[in-house]
Amino acid sequence: MEKSRHANLAAHRGDWAEAERLYLEALAEFETQGDRRQAAISKAYLGQVLIGSRRRQEGCALLQEALEMLQEEENASHEIAQVEMLIEERCGANAWLREDGAIQQLMETIAAFTAAPNWIASRQLLDEHPELLTPQADKLFDAMIQYGSGENQAQIIEQLVTHRDLLRLCRMIGIEGAFKQTIDPISD
Numbered sequence: 700m701e702k703s704r705h706a707n708l709a710a711h712r713g714d715w716a717e718a719e720r721l722y723l724e725a726l727a728e729f730e731t732q733g734d735r736r737q738a739a740i741s742k743a744y745l746g747q748v749l750i751g752s753r754r755r756q757e758g759c760a761l762l763q764e765a766l767e768m769l770q771e772e773e774n775a776s777h778e779i780a781q782v783e784m785l786i787e788e789r790c791g792a793n794a795w796l797r798e799d800g801a802i803q804q805l806m807e808t809i810a811a812f813t814a815a816p817n818w819i820a821s822r823q824l825l826d827e828h829p830e831l832l833t834p835q836a837d838k839l840f841d842a843m844i845q846y847g848s849g850e851n852q853a854q855i856i857e858q859l860v861t862h863r864d865l866l867r868l869c870r871m872i873g874i875e876g877a878f879k880q881t882i883d884p885i886s887d
Contacts, residue, residue, distance in 0.1 A: 702728070703741060710744070715752035722748060736775060739768035743782050750789050759790035805830060805839055813858045818882050821862070825874065832870055837863065 706721035722745040729738035743765035749758030766782045769775045808828045815821040825831055840863035844856055868877035 703744070706744065706748075710748055710751065713751075715748055718748045719745065719752070735768055736772050736778070739765045739772070739775075739782075740778060742768065743778075743785065747785065747789070755790070759786065762786050762790060802839070805836060806843070809836065809839060809843065809859075809862075813855075813862045818878060821865075822874070822878050825866075825869070831866055837867065840866070 702721045702725040706718045706725060709715075709718035709721060722741055726738055726741040726745060729735075729741055742761050746758040746761030746765060749755070749761060751758075762782060762785055766779065766786065769779045769782060772778075808824075808831060812821055812824050812828070812831055815824055830836060840859055844859045844863070865877060865881055868880065871877075872880075
């Protein structure tokens with residue numbers, strides 16, 4: 700318990716390395732003692748630390764493991780609800796938006812993609828930025844289209860729609876086929 704308390708303090712200070720070390724030690728102790736409930740709780744805290752230190756995928760995997768462990772325990776409904784809430788908040792579909800700079804970086808990539816001087820440059824940019832094919836990018840395209848729906852935005856909206864639709868086609872039929880169809884639609 701003492702290690703968990705010190706780990707909590709380290710996490711609040713933002714000392715992710717120290718918090719991770721202490722939670723790993725606490726987890727090992729609880730596992731050795733056979734205390735699965737406390738091991739699961741330590742695993743959930745460790746998951747939060749990993750997310751805080753920009754290792755979201757690892758942290759989310761640990762939160763899921765903690766949830767599964769708690770679901771095997773009796774009278775753990777409170778802990779289960781807390782871990783489920785953490786998974787939704789920190790690992791859910793829109794969690795990436797809350798990461799520092801993630802949305803801004805994706806918006807800049809979308810802007811570069813839609814402003815490319817030709818389809819060859821667009822294709823090259825897509826090859827360099829496969830995140831343009833993610834559901835998050837699609838949602839961001841939709842938000843940008845909806846936000847910019849004023850009269851003086853017509854050309855920008857048209858570019859966004861055209862490029863969003865191209866990316867959707869890429870996801871459906873593949874990048875090569877989608878660009879071929881876009882560049883030379885009559886030859887198909």
